[in-house]
Amino acid sequence: MTGKSAFEARYGFARKDVRLETWRLSPFNRWSFQNVGELVPSAHVAAAPGGESQAKSLGTLLDEKVALGGGAETVEAFLNRSNTDGLTILKAGKLVGDWSAPHMPFGSRHIIFSISKSVTAILAGILEGEGVFDPDAPVTKYIPEAKGSAYGDASVRNVLDMTVSLDFEEAYLDxxxxxxxxxxxxxxxxxxxxxxxxxxxxTIQRLSEPHGQTYRYRSPNSDVLGILVERASGMRVTELLREKLWLPLGAASDMSVTVDMEGTARTAGGMSMTPRDLARIGEMMRQGGTANGRRIVPEAWVRDTVATGGSREAWQRGTMVFLFPKGRYRNKWYQTGRDSGAFCGIGIHGQWLYVNPKAEVVIAKMSSQPEPVDDKLDEDIVAFLEALSGMV
Incomplete structure (x- = not known):
């Protein structure tokens, strides 16, 4: 007998050690990122009955080597080095396979952090297509109380494209x-x-620079977007997600989103779902806004989001040019500027939804990286995902 609980034997630490103070720290995040609802109040979004099919192995693909900046390494070695918890790959809409770390049972939900922004923007695109949401309107059309804040003279478009001149820093560790x-x-x-x-x-105030000039990655913008879509539609975010995205998408598992003391959804980063369902979102975007033969979001909105929209000048003035030198940012999605036409959603601690239209590949990667942001590793991940797209 070791005296350890089953939890300790599996994860290497006690459940009591995972608290609000520690849940985003390593090694605790290897469990907490799959169980956010035990730590933060969360609202549920139910999938249709039916459930998910069994896991499918990536087989010999895991042994193939990828050339990265530090030299060649196998696919599985890189998945481990980048603290991957779960991975799903689709090719031309068909399942290539899944990979799960020992501490993440297949079918588990995992927080996707800022890919939640990209998902929330899809809701905005759906509502725009229905004629109830105007991306060119002032924020105050939907949120009158924003007057006097940084958003008082900002447009919804500024919010969608992260070009609000916001006096706020993403100081994750301060x-x-x-x-x-x-x-x-x-x-x-x-x-x-x-x-x-x-x-x-x-309460957030603005900088002196006009809105619309510089890409500034500021998470509060995406929580404002969640409030905007609720005000425009008269529905809660969770209702919008289920009715307009989750059920039409054919999601196989339930999802969740964290909420505050008033039940406001953390649309900037609080969503949890399975890798398979995240990949389904990517495939819907690759297909121009359709899934299961059904139009979910307007094709013109998808094209604008992943290919033609966004200000290259605003992106160049921002701080993420190192990752995508020819990139742009539109509607909470990143255009990589690569010849493959790849676009993606990204979340801290290693969450990626990477779509390569040229290769017809979608990759959902969920991770528990120790640091919220690791620029060098992100560069390796982009190279890895682009290379992996060409290997399947």
Whole structure:
């Protein structure tokens, strides 16, 4: 007898050690990223009955080598080095296979962090197609109380494209920053419950630079987007997700999203789903907005989002040019600027939804990287995903 619980034997730490103070830290995130609902209040989005098919092995693909900056390594070695928890690959809409780390049972949900932004933008695109959401309107059309905040003279388009001139920094690891206060308002950090997410968002002020000029990655913009789609539609985000995306998509498993003290969804980063269902979203986007023979989001919106829209000048003024030198950002999705036409959604700690239209490949990668942001590893991941797209 070791005296360890089954949990400790499996994960190497005790469940009691995973708290709001620690859930995004390694090694605890290897469990918490699959079980966010035990730590942060979460709302449920049910899939249709039926369930997921069994896991399919990637077979010998795992032993093939990929040439990266530090030299060649096997697919499986890189998955381990980049702290991958779960992976699903589709080719021309067909399942190539899945890979799961020992600590992530197949079919588990996993937080996708900022890919939640990309999913929320799909809701905006759907509502735009229905004529109830205007991306060119001022934010105050839908949120009058935004007057006096940074959003008081911003457009919905500024929010969608991260070009709000927001006086706010993504200081993930600074416990004294405005970002820490932001996370408390979402109930992600200890000490939350005295200020709602909406109340916090309405306190953020703007910089002197005009809106629309510079790509600034600021997560509050995407929580504002969640409020915008709710106000425009008269429906909660969870209702919109199920009715307009999850059921039409044919998602096989339930998903969830964290909520604050008022039930406001954390649309900037709080969604959890399986790798398979995340890949289904990517395939729907690759197919121009259709799934199961059904139109989900307008084709023109998808084309604008992944290929033709977005300001290259605003992107060049931003801080992520190193990752996609020829890229653009539109409707919460990244255009890589590569010859393959690849586009993607990205989340901290190693969440990726990579779509390569030329290769007809979709890759969903969920991870528990120790650091929220690792620029060098991100460069390797982009090279890996692009190479892997050509290997299947």
């Amino acid at each position: 416990p004294e920053s405005a970002f820490a206060r932001y996370r408390r308002s979402t109930l992600w950090n200890p000490g939350g419950g005295s200020e709602s997410l909406t109340a916090f968002l309405m």
